[in-house]
Amino acid sequence: MCGIVGLYLKSETLSDDLGRLTALMLHEMRGRGPDSAGFAVYGSPESGSKLVLLSETDAVNWTEIGHRLEAAQGAAIDISPIANHAVLRTEGDGQAARDWLIAHAPEVTVLSVGQSIELFKGIGDPDLVAERFGLAGRSGTHAIAHTRMATESAVTTAGSHPFSTGADTCLVHNGSLSNHNGLRRRLENSGERFQTENDSEVAAGYLAARMRSGDTLSEAVKAALKDLDGFYTFAIGTAEGFAVVRDPIACKPAVMAETDDWVAMSSEFRAIAKLPGVEHARIWEPKPSQIYSWSRSA
Amino acid sequence: MSVETLSNTALDLSTLSVREINRTLHAAETGAFTLLHPNGAHALACGLNAPIDVSIQGHAGYYCAGMNKAATVTIDGTAGTGLAENIMSGTVRVTGDASQSAGASGHGGLVVIEGDASARCGISMKGVDIVVGGSVGHMSAFMAQSGILAVLGDAGEALGDSIYEAHIYVRGTVAGLGADCIEKEMRAEHVAELRALLDRAGYPDIEPASFRRYGSARSLYHFNVDNVGTY
Numbered sequence: 001m002c003g004i005v006g007l008y009l010k011s012e013t014l015s016d017d018l019g020r021l022t023a024l025m026l027h028e029m030r031g032r033g034p035d036s037a038g039f040a041v042y043g044s045p046e047s048g049s050k051l052v053l054l055s056e057t058d059a060v061n062w063t064e065i066g067h068r069l070e071a072a073q074g075a076a077i078d079i080s081p082i083a084n085h086a087v088l089r090t091e092g093d094g095q096a097a098r099d100w101l102i103a104h105a106p107e108v109t110v111l112s113v114g115q116s117i118e119l120f121k122g123i124g125d126p127d128l129v130a131e132r133f134g135l136a137g138r139s140g141t142h143a144i145a146h147t148r149m150a151t152e153s154a155v156t157t158a159g160s161h162p163f164s165t166g167a168d169t170c171l172v173h174n175g176s177l178s179n180h181n182g183l184r185r186r187l188e189n190s191g192e193r194f195q196t197e198n199d200s201e202v203a204a205g206y207l208a209a210r211m212r213s214g215d216t217l218s219e220a221v222k223a224a225l226k227d228l229d230g231f232y233t234f235a236i237g238t239a240e241g242f243a244v245v246r247d248p249i250a251c252k253p254a255v256m257a258e259t260d261d262w263v264a265m266s267s268e269f270r271a272i273a274k275l276p277g278v279e280h281a282r283i284w285e286p287k288p289s290q291i292y293s294w295s296r297s298a
Numbered sequence: 299m300s301v302e303t304l305s306n307t308a309l310d311l312s313t314l315s316v317r318e319i320n321r322t323l324h325a326a327e328t329g330a331f332t333l334l335h336p337n338g339a340h341a342l343a344c345g346l347n348a349p350i351d352v353s354i355q356g357h358a359g360y361y362c363a364g365m366n367k368a369a370t371v372t373i374d375g376t377a378g379t380g381l382a383e384n385i386m387s388g389t390v391r392v393t394g395d396a397s398q399s400a401g402a403s404g405h406g407g408l409v410v411i412e413g414d415a416s417a418r419c420g421i422s423m424k425g426v427d428i429v430v431g432g433s434v435g436h437m438s439a440f441m442a443q444s445g446i447l448a449v450l451g452d453a454g455e456a457l458g459d460s461i462y463e464a465h466i467y468v469r470g471t472v473a474g475l476g477a478d479c480i481e482k483e484m485r486a487e488h489v490a491e492l493r494a495l496l497d498r499a500g501y502p503d504i505e506p507a508s509f510r511r512y513g514s515a516r517s518l519y520h521f522n523v524d525n526v527g528t529y
Contacts, residue, residue, distance in 0.1 A: 249417070249436070249437075250398070250416070250417050250435070250436075253378075253379060253397070253398070255378075255397070268338060268359060268360070268378065269337075269338030269357050269359060269376070269378060270337055270338030270339060270340075270359055271338075272338070273337035273338045273357065274337075283357070283376055283394070283395075284395065285395065285397055285416045287416075287435070288417070288435075288436065
């Protein structure tokens with residue numbers, strides 16, 4: 001069991017409340033996933049790339065890592081630590097920075113890369129994780145969050161959701177995949193880099209790889225329905241959009257709601273019950289194998 | 299202990315816990331109660347054991363009105379997974395949609411879902427009657443043993459998979475029948491049975507002859523016609 005929440009704002013009126021509302025939703029899903037939690041918030045795109053990094057060792061020297069990356073990339077780096085994470089901004093190529101960090105800074109896990117996404121995660125009470133990384137004070141266009149009850153791999157910060165392997169793409173998962181080892185090998189052979197043993201990271205990597213080779217989010221998810229074996233409800237974020245999909249037998253719960261101002265999804269209605277205007281929302285249960293997506297560009 | 303209730307008692311979930319509310323409902327032998335601000339809370343009005351009347355004003359979470367006996371529970375909103383699971387008697391009605399496994403393993407009573415029910419509606423039903431005003435999701439009436447599932451809309455994939463002796467009536471289309479479930483002739487006794495059920499469920503204008511009947515081919519289990527009276 002895990003808990004998922006996603007909130008996509010259709011207008012700018014609530015953008016300053018995005019983090020606060022997401023934190024309220026996450027709070028309601030604590031019981032479904034007390035092991036760990038995480039969230040991704042999408043803000044206005046920045047000109048350069050930003051990476052969110054995690055280090056589980058106290059000995060990490062963020063400044064030194066910044067200098068080394070600066071030297072390797074020949075581009076200016078700004079790095080600001082927050083708890084055991086750091087947000088790194090570069091005018092250089094974000095994806096190349098990610099690859100360099102994975103290869104040369106083994107004490108660091110790259111949680112996200114992109115122009116809009118910031119992603120934070122931690123072990124323990126989801127409320128404390130949200131507080132540690134200031135979720136309630138964050139603004140933006142859409143957010144995805146997760147509370148985890150681990151089944152397929154250990155309870156570690158790196159193994160917490162959301163997972164992101166491609167630029168501005170992230171995924172949260174309730175369920176378990178049974179063919180993730182084979183799929184991970186296949187994706188690694190075609191150049192994908194993974195940082196954990198977690199099954200959900202493979203799903204994130206799969207979608208990112210499809211989209212890198214030209215798929216739209218909907219096309220990538222449609223392919224995933226064929227290639228991923230197991231139980232899943234996914235909420236997926238991209239720079240412009242948000243999508244929800246459930247496995248063909250709908251093993252894991254999901255409920256969605258939409259008003260003129262927002263689209264929300266959650267594992268249970270009680271998370272959605274906290275949102276403003278919910279009394280006038282259209283509420284429905286997403287059907288199995290059907291892709292529900294919203295996008296600013298479409 | 300008994301609570302004398304002459305008029306409608308309001309119980310507000312914004313000030314009372316689910317346990318406090320269920321304790322009050324369990325203590326009542328008669329009366330009417332209105333539950334306010336449910337906000338998707340789980341296990342509301344579970345294990346009721348007396349002919350009381352409970353109205354839930356808003357959306358209910360999982361297992362609402364589970365194990366219901368004798369009581370009448372109405373949800374003015376939607377219901378989460380496991381609505382009226384293991385219902386023994388009484389009536390549970392939801393004005394909106396119900397999530398998965400509505401009426402699961404119910405032994406008796408009536409469940410009315412005015413909107414849609416999602417997957418596995420009536421799974422392992424053992425005598426409960428379920429009427430769905432909208433459509434049902436996949437694997438509804440899975441391993442259903444006894445009782446009636448009537449669907450005014452459509453049914454999803456694998457309807458009645460591994461069914462025993464329950465009766466299924468569907469007015470719309472059926473995406474697919476499960477293992478050992480077949481379409482059967484709609485005879486006069488079935489029209490009469492469905493007429494009576496639709497009347498009980500509050501659908502007097504729906505014509506039973508517009509439904510098709512589905513049931514067990516009886517090839518997956520050892521059915522002996524001599525025992526038909528016991529099902």
